[in-house]
Amino acid sequence: MSQQLGTLEDLPDAYRADMAAAGVAPLWPMMRNVLPHGRPSAVTRPGFWDYGKLRPLLLRAGELTPVEKAERRVLVLCDPGRGAGAMQATASIYLGMQLLLPGETAPAHVHTPSAVRIVVEGQGGYTVVDGEKLPMEEGDLVLTPGGEWHDHGHEGSAPVVWLDALDLPLFVYLEGSYAVEGPLQAQRNRPDASQVEYRAAGLAPTRRPGAGARRYPMMRYPWERTRAALDAMAAHAGGDVAELDYVNPETGEDVLPTMGFTAMRIGAGQVEAPPLRSCSGAYHVIAGRGVAKIDGARFEFGPKATFTAPVFADIRIAAEDDCYLVRVHDRPLQEKLGYYEERAR
Ligand code: GTQ
Numbered sequence: 001m002s003q004q005l006g007t008l009e010d011l012p013d014a015y016r017a018d019m020a021a022a023g024v025a026p027l028w029p030m031m032r033n034v035l036p037h038g039r040p041s042a043v044t045r046p047g048f049w050d051y052g053k054l055r056p057l058l059l060r061a062g063e064l065t066p067v068e069k070a071e072r073r074v075l076v077l078c079d080p081g082r083g084a085g086a087m088q089a090t091a092s093i094y095l096g097m098q099l100l101l102p103g104e105t106a107p108a109h110v111h112t113p114s115a116v117r118i119v120v121e122g123q124g125g126y127t128v129v130d131g132e133k134l135p136m137e138e139g140d141l142v143l144t145p146g147g148e149w150h151d152h153g154h155e156g157s158a159p160v161v162w163l164d165a166l167d168l169p170l171f172v173y174l175e176g177s178y179a180v181e182g183p184l185q186a187q188r189n190r191p192d193a194s195q196v197e198y199r200a201a202g203l204a205p206t207r208r209p210g211a212g213a214r215r216y217p218m219m220r221y222p223w224e225r226t227r228a229a230l231d232a233m234a235a236h237a238g239g240d241v242a243e244l245d246y247v248n249p250e251t252g253e254d255v256l257p258t259m260g261f262t263a264m265r266i267g268a269g270q271v272e273a274p275p276l277r278s279c280s281g282a283y284h285v286i287a288g289r290g291v292a293k294i295d296g297a298r299f300e301f302g303p304k305a306t307f308t309a310p311v312f313a314d315i316r317i318a319a320e321d322d323c324y325l326v327r328v329h330d331r332p333l334q335e336k337l338g339y340y341e342e343r344a345r
Pocket of ligand 1: 072074095096098111115150164166
């Protein structure tokens with residue numbers, strides 16, 4: 001079955017030159033590169049970022065580069081498989097640590113990629129999306145979906161840091177990535193939808209016929225609620241790891257078109273060993289310590305660490321104490337394309 005295919009070197013030099021001059025190339029020497037057997041071959045390699053190492057670099061960026069000179073003051077987490085400078089953490093997922101100092105604002109813009117913020121440190125930060133002011137407390141998940149105006153501000157007294165997850169690499173690949181800048185938004189004088197319409201799981205506002213919900217009805221998922229939900233679930237999980245999907249409260253679907261998010265609680269002594277998944281992923285540690293083994297790489301993690309897993313990675317996460325993590329993945333994209341799968345380990 002696995003036949004040896006002809007190589008470029010098998011072909012006469014003159015023929016190769018004629019093909020190149022005509023703007024064509026033979027498929028067969030490249031066949032296994034573009035269509036490997038059985039499973040994809042990943043360029044992405046497992047990555048690990050300790051917050052203790054990133055934090056001083058980020059604060060130094062705060063001294064070196066005023067926010068006006070940065071638009072967004074971010075250190076990008078570069079996939080080791082693509083090397084220093086790679087503007088991505090996996091094939092489809094971009095991750096960056098963003099710093100906002102007290103009193104600063106990051107100007108309003110709108111872009112084609114979608115973003116999610118996971119708050120790492122600090123109090124008083126907020127994001128305004130389409131006029132809705134979303135407070136950013138540690139562990140909160142805040143959406144800024146593609147096509148929605150957003151700006152960031154900071155009313156607190158100490159640095160605020162959050163992890164950005166964007167589907168930017170996909171949009172760059174598609175030659176579809178661009179932004180438009182605008183003035184800071186007027187803020188509606190009311191709390192965000194998580195505190196008004198969507199206070200409780202399973203309840204959504206009653207609507208008149210034809211009066212639909214917003215496409216992104218709730219753009220902030222307070223960590224306090226997520227953690228309480230994980231604890232309640234873990235108490236009755238019979239020793240299983242508790243994992244919850246972040247969903248659109250009106251539709252039950254993934255919060256964004258291409259990226260999905262889950263919250264996990266791996267209890268002390270438990271090991272999370274998921275099936276091999278066709279999606280890539282990133283884990284951000286909200287609390288707890290443990291050891292992650294991803295495709296043979298071994299990472300000792302603590303609070304605020306971030307690590308990544310390529311497609312079909314062999315993942316084992318052993319918790320030393322109770323661990324809370326947020327997982328970012330591209331399963332929604334793969335499901336839309338019709339190829340998401342899980343294989344037994
Ligand atoms: O906060 O809007 O990390 O536009 C990269 C691009 C953050 C943002 C990033 C962005 C933003």
